Amino acid sequence: MSDVLSPDAALAADIERLKAEFPKTRELYREVCALLFFRHGITPTANRLYQLVKRGSMGTPTAVLGEFWTELREKSRVRIEHPDLPTDLSAAAGELVATLWTRATASADTALDALRAEVLAQQAESQQLVIAARDELGRVETALEQRTAALLAAQVEVRELDRAQAEGHAQRRALEAELARISAALAARDRELREVREGFSRDLAKQRQAAERAEERLRASEKRALLEIDRERSTATKLHKELDEATRRADRKYADHRRVIEATQAQLGDARHQAGVLQGRLDAVRAENVRLQTEVMTLREAGQSGVPAAVRKTSRSTRSSRAVPTAKAATRRKKAV
Template identity: 80%
Template sequence: MSDAPPDETRLAAEIERLKAEFPKTRELYREVCALLFFRHGITPTANRLYQLVKRGSMGTPTAVLGEFWTELREKSRVRIEHPDLPADLQAVAGELVATLWTRSSTAARDALDALRDEIEVQRGEAQRAVVAARDELARVEGALEQRTGALLAAQVEVRELEKAQAEGRAQRQALEAELERVRATLAARDREFVEVREGFSRDLGKQRDATERAEERFRASEKRALLEIDRERSAATKLQKELDEATHRAEQKDADHRRASETMQAQLGDARHQAGVLQGRLDAVQAENTRLQTEMMTLREAETHARETRASSESAGVRKAPRPTRSPRAVPTAKPATRRKKAV
């Protein structure tokens, strides 16, 4: 028999179950003897039985244990009865079969003990594998939590980028609307300038007819008018040049804005900075437009002054005595300075 102690917890649970099934003390001791000897491979003793059951007096487990061994020997003894065999041969044959049965039982118990040991080893390995699997599961869960946190951070960053992109798109649309308004304003100013130039050409034709009829009387006035026209032509040329430069700058600003819009889609982080740059350039265009408007008003005032000067000169010439007539000469005509305005 194996002297290795069984699992005390399992043994105690089985004895408690037997106590519930066998309320009589002697029957309970008999079942505990069978449990220890046949199931767990433990040789029962009176002290061991009493420690496990804890019922009755010490004589009860001793008496039950004696009955158990007597019954076990009776059951293990093999009787061979045959009419042709002598009585002594029958006893020897019975002892031989009993010995064979005992040895086979011992061998079976040894095999069972080896199997139990192997199972215990496998159980230990399984427990270690379970612990390793739990550690791996904890590591995987930690990595999953880290990846989940990184994913949540990436989602937050994506939402922030989408928000910044929406803000950049709104700013770009606002800048495009402002640029269209500036273009419309410059186109209106261009049309107004063309109308002013045409009116100036008509007025200049009238003045040329009057100058041809009174060349000698209005020579001094003509010189002043020519000087005034030259100044106006120079101012108009300068204004045209500045307007062309402003148009060129506006086109450059438009190109810069388009490049900034394309760059904004790839670099959302620079969207606000680019919007600020475009806003500054737009303010510069508005300031330039304001300056051009001021210069245009100055040009109109100069034209009004020239008209008043010519009118006063004409009225003064009528009051003077006419000089000897001469063949009229062609007076050089001052052509108005032509300007082209490019749409911004």
Template identity: 70%
Template sequence: MSDVLSDESRLAADIERLKVEFPKTRELYREVCALLFFRFGVAPTANRLYNLVRRGTMSTPASVLGEFWAELREKSRVRIEHPDLPTDLREVAGELIGTLWTRAIASAEAQLTALREEVEAAGREAEQKVVAAREELARTETALEQRTAALLAAQVEIRELERQQAEESATRKALEAQIKRLGDEAVARERELEKVRDTFSRDLEKLRETASRAEERLRATEKRALLEIDRERSAVAKAQKELTEAAKRADKREAEHRRTVDALQAQQGDARHQNGVLQGKLAALEAAHHSLQEQFKSLSTTARPTARRVSTAEAGPPARRVVRKAAVGKTARAKGRP
């Protein structure tokens, strides 16, 4: 197969060289005929010549080929012309040389036929190898196409994975930002809750101090009232009847005062109970800040009447003293009667 390809390549190279040397078409065809027949041992044909040269029309290589064969036959005839030889001898010698030439041509043609058959066999083998190579190439191309398709599919899958990874990364960043935002909000709410807790503690402490001061004032008022009652009893011994009446009125006022004190103590117990409830609600403030504010407003609303009642209780004893002083005045006036 390599020899056939080598002959074809040499033939193509020689024809290209002849195209440069013989620009005229007929001369080029004649030289190609001689090249095929004498150098490569191939009988030229019109189709082969036209396929090799590719110039003119199909009639040109046919005409040149006819001239080539006529010239070749003319040269194959041997004429022996010598003035000293007899005519018979010249004819016999010419026939002998012609016979030798014919036999040589036949032998050359036989060798050429054998060589052509060998070349054709090599060509068929080469064609079979080419067919096998083409089949192998087709299989390789099919496998390559399959691998290319698989590679494209893998690239598409890689792009899809990259896109999914980008989306997941964006989602992760968004979640991280949301978590950070929620953390900041939680910190802000914790700070606000601390402020509310401090405010509530201060308000609660104020309520406790107010209740303690009210209780102290209540005890002091009670002591002062008892002392005044003792002094009034010793000072108005002679006016027993009026004093008794005044004492009854004072006892009545005292009973009212004690009921007021009991009410205040009950309110103080309620305040302590509410304090415990508020401390329990304070723990719930961490989960429901809005509910704590509403409860704080409710507690403030409840604490205002308590403060008003405490102020009312503080204003009670002076009125009682005014009543008792009025009773003492009446007793003194009774002593001054004739």
């Protein structure tokens, strides 16, 4: 916001403009006389004119000032012309009108001075308001800089949290893909079991071989599932340690960051909830495996009359070997909880 020019500055600016428009000295002095008298309400003098213009000799502003006053009196004189009006009465009427015009001009100058004083007062008040506004703007800019710094720090913290959340999402997607693969394997085993049941009456030997192959695949799948569970538990333990470390770091920060920490804890709760849901799904898969094993045992018992003792012994050893990893998995799950 630009400051309002003072009267002296405005007068100097007007004179510089006139110097550019009127290169001749006498014309320039005449225009300056008119500027002082009519625009700024200042009675021109020879010394004042020379101080403002600073051209020619001292006789030049004196001569130009005399011509200005003569021309002004000629223009201000009122001539009343009428065919039947006497000369002395015409002159008197002209002098009366000139007097009225002079008094009206003086009254207008007085009103102009009052208006100029009011404008100057308003200008001073505006300048005080501008100074106050600038001070307030400085305080606002300082507060804005402080809040900007705090916002940048919060943005850095949010980016770190977003990166950790993205890693958690990637791990969740990997686990979901593994669960989908296990589900597909279980579906394939279901199809195989149906085929075994349909062909049991036709070829018992083929059924035994298919059952043994199915048991081997079940054992391999269970081992892979246990390995995946152990791997996921290790990952969960690592994430838990990282969470504890992040929590310790967050406790040392300012109280203003507590809302971000609470948001992180909420995200961690969601991740734990999702891990619990996935654990439930794995338990459901184990239950389905147990059910399938029960069906296999039922099929074996149905054909027990034609099944050799070696096959029954193999089935018992398979059940015992399956029960041991299940108990170990339950023990590890309790420790993890």
